[in-house]
Amino acid sequence: MYYFKPIVTPVGELKLVASDSGLAGILWENDDPKRTRFLPQTRDDDHPILIETERQLSEYFTGARCCFELPLDFVGTEFQKKVWQALVAIPFGETRSYSQIAREI
Known part of the structure; x- marks a missing residue:
């Protein structure tokens, strides 16, 4: 619910x-x-x-x-959950590229 x-x-x-x-x-x-x-x-x-x-x-x-x-x-596939967990770990004021996230997961 x-x-x-x-x-x-x-x-x-x-x-x-x-x-x-x-x-x-x-x-x-x-x-x-x-x-x-x-x-x-x-x-x-x-x-x-x-x-x-x-x-x-x-x-x-x-x-x-x-x-x-x-x-x-997190509501999604296991892959989506891994991506979201990597995204929320990005410190305030910093950025990551798609390729950096891909390497992290």
């Missing part, structure tokens, strides 16, 4: 999506949730993971945070 909470940010409205295990996704305002694996979804503005995600994003947008400390619920 997935829960969602819409939030307003400096980059537009976002839809936070989480399971009880962690944050599963962040969708842009006009993203079609049917294109994701996060179905079905129930709105829950009081879900603790969604509340914490909103708080940390607010801190990020004000410049008070550069690293996120959230449980993540």
Whole structure:
């Protein structure tokens, strides 16, 4: 089961999506949730993971945070999960090329 909470940010409205295990996704305002694996979804503005995600994003947008400390619920193939784990390990302010990520995984 997935829960969602819409939030307003400096980059537009976002839809936070989480399971009880962690944050599963962040969708842009006009993203079609049917294109994701996060179905079905129930709105829950009081879900603790969604509340914490909103708080940390607010801190990020004000410049008070550069690293996120959230449980993540990766939904995908084993290969996709390896890629996402490599991506979240990139330090703030640094970049990696596709070939660098490929070598890491």
